[in-house]
Amino acid sequence: SAVISQKPSRDICQRGTSLTIQCQVDSQVTMMFWYRQQPGQSLTLIATANQGSEATYESGFVIDKFPISRPNLTFSTLTVSNMSPEDSSIYLCSACAGWGMNTEAFFGQGTRLTVV
Amino acid sequence: DAKTTQPPSMDCAEGRAANLPCNHSTISGNEYVYWYRQIHSQGPQYIIHGLKNNETNEMASLIITEDRKSSTLILPHATLRDTAVYYCIPSTAQKLVFGQGTRLTINP
Numbered sequence: 001s002a003v004i005s006q007k008p009s010r011d012i013c014q015r016g017t018s019l020t021i022q023c024q025v026d027s028q029v030t031m032m033f034w035y036r037q038q039p040g041q042s043l044t045l046i047a048t049a050n051q052g053s054e055a056t057y058e059s060g061f062v063i064d065k066f067p068i069s070r071p072n073l074t075f076s077t078l079t080v081s082n083m084s085p086e087d088s089s090i091y092l093c094s095a096c097a098g099w100g101m102n103t104e105a106f107f108g109q110g111t112r113l114t115v116v
Numbered sequence: 117d118a119k120t121t122q123p124p125s126m127d128c129a130e131g132r133a134a135n136l137p138c139n140h141s142t143i144s145g146n147e148y149v150y151w152y153r154q155i156h157s158q159g160p161q162y163i164i165h166g167l168k169n170n171e172t173n174e175m176a177s178l179i180i181t182e183d184r185k186s187s188t189l190i191l192p193h194a195t196l197r198d199t200a201v202y203y204c205i206p207s208t209a210q211k212l213v214f215g216q217g218t219r220l221t222i223n224p
Binding site: 004031033035042043044045048092094096103104105106107108109110 | 150152154158159160161162165201203209210211212213214215216217
């Protein structure tokens, strides 16, 4: 198993500013992902964080708004840029320790972001 | 990605078996069926997964129909701590696409 730590756990930010969320895994993992969960909704995949290269974004998400870094196998950051109240959500980091289908994903506890 | 249909909510009495159904009629041959749950204010938690055989672990059992178009997650002796939203997710990789899930409430 893997333990995922996210920082900060919550924040209140002014519109127009940016926030960087950190995700640290306690063991080397193969894949890392970032999700968003808007109030009362299910999780939506933002992107796959690729080590040493640009992240792979899902439809509706762009690098200018959600730049992602993954400098090594255990760490990734997600930045929410030029925030507006619509960005108020829980942002979750996920990681997998193996390749292929016979593995499970682990999730952090999330970062609760409120934009005012 | 295969689409799923799950009942939006279910209730179950504490100590009884909770049976959560999921329809995934468009599942492809190489997609596993994963089940996760999300307890309030926490990140999702892995429960179990399977390809075509029934599976059991310490948390639950997974029954997959022979045609793989549907599955049932069974929590054999539900407790109050099993109250959560349960997600059924067909997937070929760990890039999980979450549907709306089933909100399971365990009642004392």
